[in-house]
Amino acid sequence: MIIAVCGKGGVGKTTISAVAAQALHDRGNGKVLVVDADPAGGLSTALGLTPKKTLNDVRKEIIEEIKVGGRDEKDLSISLDYLLAEALTEHDNLGFLAIGRPEDVGCYCRVNVILRDAIEGLAERFDSTIIDAEAGIEQINRKVMSPVDYILLVADTSAKALNVAETIRDVAHQMIGGEGAGLVINRAREQAEVEPIKNETRLEVLGWVPEDDTVRRFDGRGESFLQLPECPARGAITGALKKAGLEI
């Protein structure tokens, strides 16, 4: 199962992706691929995993291969496989890939094509995949997310964030088709804050995640979320992931 974590900027996508990785970081859960698809790259810090090579580096090397010439499609696809293995950071049952930041502006779509191929090919070999998407709807627009089975929408309690989540859902529906989607409301203070959102939205609400001091502390100190102890946020996120269909 491939889950993409999407939503407005700053609502907690990276935090939720990191907690999902933590929850799945156990042999019993099979092989888990975690992808940081945000060029700004926060998930690497959140997990304490530093890739030796990013997908953008892979892209550059493949372009070099093409420039040198004498390589057919098959050579390139074999090479891509090899470079991806180099880009894959392994930590127990987790594999981690980061898209990286292209230094020349305006070539994001090329990166995204590489990203999509990478996710498709590799994800097939993993039992589950978590993608921390770039904020907003751009990646969905570019059909980067076509292999995704489920869109985990994240919003805080603001109307703006809910709006973005609903837009992403609509665009995804048009672009990709019938995959599932569900909403997680993050950083709520109490149940009462969540009720009006539940009543108002067309989205399926998977649950709400409280503002959590342990999360704040880990974030403040830059500690790896793979070490995150039991805490209210972790419990809530795990519950939401189960509802989304992930077996944890």
Added chain:
Amino acid sequence: MALFEEQLNEIMQQADAWRADGLARELSFEGREPWPEGPSLVLEEDTALELGNPAVASLSVLLWSEEDGVEDGRITLVGPDVAETTETSIPFAQVVVVSGRFENEYESYRDIRDAVYDTRLEGFSTRTMPSKQSLWCRVSSDAAGRGFSLADLGASLIEALKELDEVEAAEVMFITSSAEHVKSLTPAARGAQRVVDALMMMYQEDNYDCETCEYQDVCDTVMDLKKIRQRLDEMKRGSGAR
């Protein structure tokens, strides 16, 4: 000179020298069941043995020849087999040599390459970077526990190659003994790669100018490449006149 004559001679001589020194032995596949096929991703935590990690030495060579001299079905190993090492990561070279009738060298190259690269065995992951000739493999703990041997890999490769119409005989040599042994084959391997690159270039580019081509030196020394080029030139002229 035939396509890989120089490289083939060099590698065969090296192999014979290793045999003479008692470093090389023949692996027998007799009595073994063919290893099941299936794509695998072997993660680090499930790995019993890594072969040809990019940080260690790694080499993959494919050579073909119309001459005799290929000993069909032979699997040669220089160094320890999977079960014979206590290391977790060892150097690796895989040398595949086939003989047969290759009317279209370009097609043959692709057939042979695909037969080798599409051989996927359960619990044995392979990654190849053709331009670097590196081959990075992992044997899973499960496969190692079930007795996976390089004889299984060799036999599967040979079987896949023998399925090709143009292939009459195929043999494989593996080197796991040391980075030095692997690297001693690098010059020959690079030479072979340049021949392949020149060949690919010829077939892929519509208009190549020999004067400026970076593979001119290869064509100048390898007669067969020259012949292929002439043949291609004639074909193009022929189709242009029509």
